[in-house]
Amino acid sequence: MKSIADNNTLKSSNHKVMWKQILFPWLLLSPSIILLVLVISGPVIGTIALSMTDWTGIGKPNFIGFDNFARLATDSVFYASLFNTMKWMMLFLTIPIILSLVIAVLLSKVTRGQMVYRAIVFLPYIISTVVTAKIWQWIYNPYVGINLLLEKWGLGFLTRLWLGDEHITLYAVAFADIWHSLGFYIVLFLVALHQTDKTLEEAGKVEGANSFQTFWHIILPQLRPTLVLILMLTMIWSFAAFDYVYIMTQGGPGHASEMLATYMYKLAIYTYEPGYASAVAMTMGLFSFIVIIGFGYIKKKGWDV
Amino acid sequence: MRTWLQWRHIPLLVMSVFTISPLILLFSNSLKPREQFRSDPFGLPNELVFQNIIDAWVRADYGRAFMNSAIVGVFTIVIIVISASLAAYALAKVKFRGSNIVMGLLLFIMSVPLGLFLVPLFFIWQRLELMDTLQGIILIYASIFLPFNIFFLRSYFVSIPNELLDSARVDGCNEFRIIASIIFPLAMPAILTVTLLAGLWSWNEFFFANAFLQSQEIKTVATRYILFTGRFSSDWTMISAAGMITVVPVILAYVFLQRRFIEGITEGSLKG
Numbered sequence: 001m002k003s004i005a006d007n008n009t010l011k012s013s014n015h016k017v018m019w020k021q022i023l024f025p026w027l028l029l030s031p032s033i034i035l036l037v038l039v040i041s042g043p044v045i046g047t048i049a050l051s052m053t054d055w056t057g058i059g060k061p062n063f064i065g066f067d068n069f070a071r072l073a074t075d076s077v078f079y080a081s082l083f084n085t086m087k088w089m090m091l092f093l094t095i096p097i098i099l100s101l102v103i104a105v106l107l108s109k110v111t112r113g114q115m116v117y118r119a120i121v122f123l124p125y126i127i128s129t130v131v132t133a134k135i136w137q138w139i140y141n142p143y144v145g146i147n148l149l150l151e152k153w154g155l156g157f158l159t160r161l162w163l164g165d166e167h168i169t170l171y172a173v174a175f176a177d178i179w180h181s182l183g184f185y186i187v188l189f190l191v192a193l194h195q196t197d198k199t200l201e202e203a204g205k206v207e208g209a210n211s212f213q214t215f216w217h218i219i220l221p222q223l224r225p226t227l228v229l230i231l232m233l234t235m236i237w238s239f240a241a242f243d244y245v246y247i248m249t250q251g252g253p254g255h256a257s258e259m260l261a262t263y264m265y266k267l268a269i270y271t272y273e274p275g276y277a278s279a280v281a282m283t284m285g286l287f288s289f290i291v292i293i294g295f296g297y298i299k300k301k302g303w304d305v
Numbered sequence: 306m307r308t309w310l311q312w313r314h315i316p317l318l319v320m321s322v323f324t325i326s327p328l329i330l331l332f333s334n335s336l337k338p339r340e341q342f343r344s345d346p347f348g349l350p351n352e353l354v355f356q357n358i359i360d361a362w363v364r365a366d367y368g369r370a371f372m373n374s375a376i377v378g379v380f381t382i383v384i385i386v387i388s389a390s391l392a393a394y395a396l397a398k399v400k401f402r403g404s405n406i407v408m409g410l411l412l413f414i415m416s417v418p419l420g421l422f423l424v425p426l427f428f429i430w431q432r433l434e435l436m437d438t439l440q441g442i443i444l445i446y447a448s449i450f451l452p453f454n455i456f457f458l459r460s461y462f463v464s465i466p467n468e469l470l471d472s473a474r475v476d477g478c479n480e481f482r483i484i485a486s487i488i489f490p491l492a493m494p495a496i497l498t499v500t501l502l503a504g505l506w507s508w509n510e511f512f513f514a515n516a517f518l519q520s521q522e523i524k525t526v527a528t529r530y531i532l533f534t535g536r537f538s539s540d541w542t543m544i545s546a547a548g549m550i551t552v553v554p555v556i557l558a559y560v561f562l563q564r565r566f567i568e569g570i571t572e573g574s575l576k577g
Contacts, residue, residue, distance in 0.1 A: 036414055039445055123556075128508070
């Protein structure tokens with residue numbers, strides 16, 4: 001009898017461990033896991049599979065191996081959108097990051113009105129891109145937009161077909177998106193600047209460093225983790241850039257502002273080539289994957305901490 | 306020292322004007338008489354025509370769109386708050402094998418480009434008859450915003466002292482009681498931020514709503530706005546008025562809760 005009772009308590013404590021360490025946490029995670037598998041991970045695997053088929057959305061998909069990728073290699077629209085996406089990324093890795101760093105440094109030294117400035121510059125980031133993209137579309141309108149103002153100011157030589165000239169369109173759209181994102185970058189830098197060690201700055205000043213030297217040798221190295229994070233986010237986001245281009249130009253004129261994301265979207269939704277669209281999506285996914293792995297490696301090496 | 310500091314206000318003011326002027330133009334054009342817009346699109350309105358706003362509201366059928374966005378927002382928030390806080394509790398306060406793997410996978414999922422799961426999701430949703438339904442878009446939104454919010458809540462839950470939970474366990478609380486009556490009330494500020502951000506995102510979201518909501522009756526405000534601007538493509542007065550209606554709820558919320566918005570969005574990104 002006794003041994004059975006012992007066995008029972010053993011069993012129940014086993015049950016308890018099993019419950020506490022296995023069933024309970026996974027039970028808590030299960031709603032999230034179900035949602036994420038259904039909406040994200042499952043379909044991502046689907047994209048990988050579809051990218052190797054000629055599926056048109058109806059009927060049975062046929063396995064065609066890497067034919068879609070071979071088609072990508074000869075698709076001039078794909079090259080145009082890849083090239084535009086790269087240009088977009090280079091623009092975003094430089095202009096908004098440098099500009100927002102400068103603004104954040106200025107802002108961090110201002111005590112009066114700092115919160116007001118912060119609230120104003122962040123505002124575009126929270127407003128619907130559908131609306132802000134339309135405002136910029138109007139500003140760029142050749143007949144009722146900024147051109148009128150330029151002419152009135154005697155700057156008529158600056159007027160352009162902002163969204164109609166294939167050499168300018170991409171930059172015009174990127175400018176609007178930079179306007180939208182600056183506040184986000186500024187606030188991230190501002191948070192990092194508040195966490196820097198002020199005694200180091202004082203020490204630098206005592207040693208006779210001017211303000212540029214202080215910034216370059218003392219403040220900037222301390223911002224490195226934030227800078228690395230921002231570079232990573234910017235690369236990932238640039239490769240998926242969609243909203244402003246889609247709303248303002250739909251990738252036009254021609255394919256002058258076509259991005260990987262807009263091209264993929266059109267292929268998937270308007271021209272019914274989900275197989276081929278998936279191959280385009282795969283190139284975007286592959287890029288993010290490389291970026292994340294790369295930054296994971298850098299982080300492990302301790303470069304950013 | 307004081308005068309030396311003043312010059313910084315000049316670039317900061319220039320930056321602020323640059324940031325705010327497109328929005329001022331939106332407001333001014335939405336209330337401007339149509340005739341004035343044609344001759345003077347950049348000037349302030351001669352008189353305020355509130356009829357523009359009313360016209361846009363009626364013509365865009367915004368009443369219904371607001372209702373749809375409200376339904377989508379509320380259900381998205383409820384699903385996110387419940388599932389993210391349960392998951393965050395497991396990741397913050399329960400030691401179990403695989404928790405690091407789960408964190409890694411979440412981080413990875415968070416950085417998957419939206420385009421990478423759009424296509425199959427489209428066809429899965431058709432099969433499950435979730436295509437072109439509000440339920441369908443709610444499930445998508447809840448899932449996409451989930452990883453961010455799990456991280457956000459987890460970092461908040463970690464800061465809740467374990468002794469508090471242990472003493473509740475001694476008093477005979479089971480784990481679910483602990484979540485409901487200790488974690489939830491203590492984490493209220495974080496949960497409010499999650500609510501606010503999830504509401505903001507679902508209000509503004511366009512990529513999926515545009516692809517998955519096709520019937521006019523169930524379009525959300527953002528997609529309804531795009532449909533409307535397509536129809537009135539050169540009537541910038543109507544486009545501005547509809548745009549104004551679209552952004553006013555967000556701007557109002559921002560005026561009162563800007564700290565929570567700014568800190569929630571940036572802290573969340575820093576943690577993720």
